[in-house]
Amino acid sequence: MAGTEDTANNFLDALLLALDLITEFNAGLIEIVSLSLSVSLSAVLIAASIGLPLGAALTVYNFRGRQISIVLLNALMGLPPVFIGLTVYLLLSRSGPLGALDLLFTPTAMIIAQAILITPIVAALSRQTCQALYEIYEEQLRSLGATPLNIMLTILWDARISLVTAIMAGFGRAIAEVGAVFIVGGNIEHFTRVMTTTIALETSRGNLALAMALGIILVLLSIVVNGVASVTADSVSRSRANR
């Protein structure tokens, strides 16, 4: 029984602490949250600029090996973050091929790792979205004289609202992941410490309430970002209809 009470107390403490941290605009917290956001948003930006065209191209262009590429891409969606972290670590470490760039244990390294993690997710999900629209549009667009490149751009534009979902899935995965940023970022205080690595650290230190509070804030953050995205997409579609 004592264990259950502890858990309940921890939860209550965590909630109160989370509220405290948020309401007092705790400087440490703001630093960590803003680094988390800027790293993950940068990674999403990179992933979207590669993943969206890639997904659309895999839909429109028919080439040898297309099917295998799609299977591979879908498989890459499940890449373990720790593996990516380790790979990027080896690439960026002093003795690695990109060691001269001196990027290991910097936010840039974290962005690189997260971008690698979520680009396949954004690409594979956009391919699915694009495929659905392509099947409807293909004949009509070819009839109007569209080249494959025209078709690709048209589909990306017309599917843009559904594509937000693909991007948000990527963002969700990036902001929640801990393995890769831990390895390539090193969880250095005031420099590469983000929400997930802090949670892991505080848990191992036994500061369960603080870790939980940060966890709650992380979840809230995800909800807010997703909410903003869906409201934006909604208002875009509505204004388009009324234009």
Add this chain to the structure above:
Amino acid sequence: MNKLPLTLKNVTYHSGGKQLLKCNATISEGLNTVILGPNGAGKSIFLRVCHGLLKPTEGQVEWTGKEQDANNPNQAMVFEKPIMLQRTAEANLAYGLKLRGAKRDVIKQRVLQILRRVGLTEAAKQLATSLSAGEQQRLALARAWVLEPDVLFLDEPTANLDPGSTAEVEIIIQEIRKSGTKIVMTTHDLGQAKRLGGDIIFLYGGILKEHSSAEKFFDSPKTIEARAFLNGEILWGQY
């Protein structure tokens, strides 16, 4: 310069190991050409092969005696179920013109002019997918018309429409013809074929059975299949 005749030379089209079309045909300038035939006769495939959306398995499609692609006229197609881009009505019309590199002010002027002619001026700024079925089909016709095609293919343009919308669409088709466009269309509506058809191509089981003037076809069809079709007798299992 003459853009027609369109000639299908020993054309066949196979899909999934089945022959779906086998014909020789010549479509010339002038009145509307109507493709008739029961469901599954290969009418839509015939149009798609003519338009270049499907590549014939054997044989050639030629425009004025030259192989397809080498001498393609400006052509457009309207599909049975209108496919609207998820944009405004006017953006749907502008799309094809943009692809052809038309100037912005030309596009604007042509789009407004055609929207007026199909009675959709009010709907210009509406999302095309939010229009009614009849309006969407008129918009699809307008989207083809705005390109001023030499040849326009129409696949069952009124199959999903009520009588009022059908009449509107038929008026627009005749207007497009008067503006100098050759119409090649499929229908299974005999009344429509009589109203719009100059010559009739009758397909049955993927094979061209008859090609004659509409008058001749409806007065004295030559083949049993055509007679049965005109009498409303369904020809099951005789493919």
